[in-house]
Amino acid sequence: MAHNGETVTTTRMEPGEFGKKALILKVGNERYGLLLDNVVEVFETNTDLMCIPGAPAWILGLANNHGRVVPVVSLGVFWELETGSRSNHIVLVECEDESYGLAVDRIESMDTVSAEGPEVRGRRRCWHHGALLELIDPTYLTKELFARLDSEQSHAQVDGHGAA
Amino acid sequence: MKLRTKILIGYLSTVCLCLCAVIVIFLTNPPHWVWFVVLMGSALLSCIPGCWWINVMGRKFHKLAFHAERIGAGDLRETVLSEKTAKPLDEMDRLAELLEKARVGYMRMLHAVRTSTQEAGSASYMLTELAKRIDASSREISRSMEEMARGADVQNELVDQTSALIAEMARTIERTSRSAEDAAKSSSEASVVAQSGGQMAGQAVDKMRGVFQGIEKYTERVFEFGERTKEIGAIVRVITDVAQQTHLLAINATIEAARAGDAGRGFAVVAEEIRQLAENTSRSAEKIAGIVEEITAGSQEAVKAVKESTRHLSEGRDQLTSIIEALDNIVATVTSGSDRVQIISRLAKEQIAGAKETVKAIENISRVAQKNAKSTEAVSRSAEAQAKSLYNVTTLSSEITELAGNMDKEVRKFRLDDDHGA
Numbered sequence: 001m002a003h004n005g006e007t008v009t010t011t012r013m014e015p016g017e018f019g020k021k022a023l024i025l026k027v028g029n030e031r032y033g034l035l036l037d038n039v040v041e042v043f044e045t046n047t048d049l050m051c052i053p054g055a056p057a058w059i060l061g062l063a064n065n066h067g068r069v070v071p072v073v074s075l076g077v078f079w080e081l082e083t084g085s086r087s088n089h090i091v092l093v094e095c096e097d098e099s100y101g102l103a104v105d106r107i108e109s110m111d112t113v114s115a116e117g118p119e120v121r122g123r124r125r126c127w128h129h130g131a132l133l134e135l136i137d138p139t140y141l142t143k144e145l146f147a148r149l150d151s152e153q154s155h156a157q158v159d160g161h162g163a164a
Numbered sequence: 165m166k167l168r169t170k171i172l173i174g175y176l177s178t179v180c181l182c183l184c185a186v187i188v189i190f191l192t193n194p195p196h197w198v199w200f201v202v203l204m205g206s207a208l209l210s211c212i213p214g215c216w217w218i219n220v221m222g223r224k225f226h227k228l229a230f231h232a233e234r235i236g237a238g239d240l241r242e243t244v245l246s247e248k249t250a251k252p253l254d255e256m257d258r259l260a261e262l263l264e265k266a267r268v269g270y271m272r273m274l275h276a277v278r279t280s281t282q283e284a285g286s287a288s289y290m291l292t293e294l295a296k297r298i299d300a301s302s303r304e305i306s307r308s309m310e311e312m313a314r315g316a317d318v319q320n321e322l323v324d325q326t327s328a329l330i331a332e333m334a335r336t337i338e339r340t341s342r343s344a345e346d347a348a349k350s351s352s353e354a355s356v357v358a359q360s361g362g363q364m365a366g367q368a369v370d371k372m373r374g375v376f377q378g379i380e381k382y383t384e385r386v387f388e389f390g391e392r393t394k395e396i397g398a399i400v401r402v403i404t405d406v407a408q409q410t411h412l413l414a415i416n417a418t419i420e421a422a423r424a425g426d427a428g429r430g431f432a433v434v435a436e437e438i439r440q441l442a443e444n445t446s447r448s449a450e451k452i453a454g455i456v457e458e459i460t461a462g463s464q465e466a467v468k469a470v471k472e473s474t475r476h477l478s479e480g481r482d483q484l485t486s487i488i489e490a491l492d493n494i495v496a497t498v499t500s501g502s503d504r505v506q507i508i509s510r511l512a513k514e515q516i517a518g519a520k521e522t523v524k525a526i527e528n529i530s531r532v533a534q535k536n537a538k539s540t541e542a543v544s545r546s547a548e549a550q551a552k553s554l555y556n557v558t559t560l561s562s563e564i565t566e567l568a569g570n571m572d573k574e575v576r577k578f579r580l581d582d583d584h585g586a
Contacts, residue, residue: 021418021422023415036418036419036422036423039419040419041416041419041420042412042415042416043412043416044409044412089412107415109439110415110418110419110436
């Protein structure tokens with residue numbers, strides 16, 4: 001994973017954009033829409049995830065998708081939301097040659113959404129069936145995830161040297 | 165020779181001598197002095213046998229007087245007849261003999277009187293003693309009679325009280341008998357009612373058995389329904405899984421169609437339809453699962469309620485069985501009690517008859533006791549009279565004893581031939 005620091009470049013969602021398919025997810029009590037641009041597939045994990053020692057808490061482990069091993073990230077833990085029971089459906093995202101799974105509480109549906117309002121930190125408010133939801137840009141999300149991972153790894157190294 | 169003969173001979177000899185002297189004088193005519201001498205000689209000569217005889221007579225009279233005096237003084241020891249006068253010759257001897265006979269008879273009589281007096285004294289003494297004893301016995305009898313009289317009075321009172329008590333007891337027994345008859349009737353009615361109740365309870369138990377069988381069948385059906393519902397749940401879970409898989413596949417197909425761009429638009433439409441169908445199926449399956457859960461919960465609650473009801477019914481059946489047994493026992497007890505009450509009634513009637521007989525017998529006893537009391541009073545009066553008579557007898561006996569003593573004393577004044585010394 002590459003680390004781009006604070007200056008992240010994303011594919012901007014323009015206001016009044018039509019015809020964008022988004023996956024409607026539920027994380028905690030919030031509903032999110034994930035644009036299908038970087039979504040490869042949704043797969044099911046019938047077995048437990050393989051844990052990664054030393055990994056952050058929001059990386060749940062490794063999942064096997066048709067022989068390809070991908071890390072799985074919990075959006076609820078990452079966004080520090082109150083999460084309910086996690087479903088065994090994992091959304092496989094592929095962005096900038098990086099593949100990872102997103103563990104969500106529930107995949108509600110897939111729908112065409114129209115983005116409303118400006119994009120702020122990769123998120124944009126939009127209406128869906130009379131209710132507001134945040135449309136997430138996978139590219140921005142990927143960068144944010146990798147930036148957090150690099151930051152935590154550097155902190156861990158500093159702490160390790162300090163301890164030594 | 166008799167005394168008058170002797171006196172006549174003496175008189176005649178004197179007269180003869182005097183005549184002889186007178187004749188001699190007249191014939192001889194002697195001097196006066198001869199006359200005088202002859203007369204005096206003849207007088208003297210005639211006086212000699214007279215004096216001798218007078219002497220003999222005097223001695224005899226003296227002796228008779230002596231004996232008579234001694235006999236008069238009560239001394240009867242000497243015999244009146246001497247050996248010389250063993251043969252009675254004249255009146256004096258005869259008088260002596262008679263005096264002797266009188267002495268002997270007097271002595272015998274005195275012996276007899278003394279013996280009789282002694283016997284009378286001892287008999288009187290014994291009579292006195294006997295009278296004292298009889299008097300003591302009579303007093304004892306009198307006291308006993310008084311006690312008997314008092315006892316008879318007490319007995320009479322007790323008999324009256326007993327009679328009253330037995331009459332009261334008879335009335336109580338009669339009331340008991342009536343109560344026993346009522347109880348017998350009531351127990352017979354109770355027995356009939358209990359038998360009817362037992363039959364009704366038996367019918368209720370039979371009906372309850374039918375209800376139990378129905379409930380058991382119902383429970384089995386509910387169990388079967390629950391099992392079938394679980395099967396439905398399993399099927400619904402399969403459907404849900406299939407729907408989710410379909411949904412997942414539809415999403416993935418949609419994603420693929422979206423990635424294919426315009427070429428995949430038609431496929432995307434189909435995939436979207438499939439996804440919607442899968443969502444509908446999933447929602448319906450969820451609804452079915454919810455309904456199945458509700459049905460399962462309801463059937464479980466129904467089974468639980470049925471089990472509870474069955475348990476209550478089982479307890480009720482047990483209690484009903486216990487009630488039937490209790491009713492049977494009540495019937496048996498009531499029948500037994502009825503028999504016993506009838507026996508009690510019969511016994512009470514017999515007791516009443518016995519009590520009446522007892523009252524009669526006690527009345528007879530009372531009459532007898534009253535008669536006894538009267539007889540006791542009569543005996544007491546007789547005892548009092550007897551005591552008075554005994555007192556008189558004692559007094560008379562004492563007087564007789566005294567008289568016998570006096571008589572003995574008087575008789576002992578006579579000295580008999582067996583008395584010596586004094």
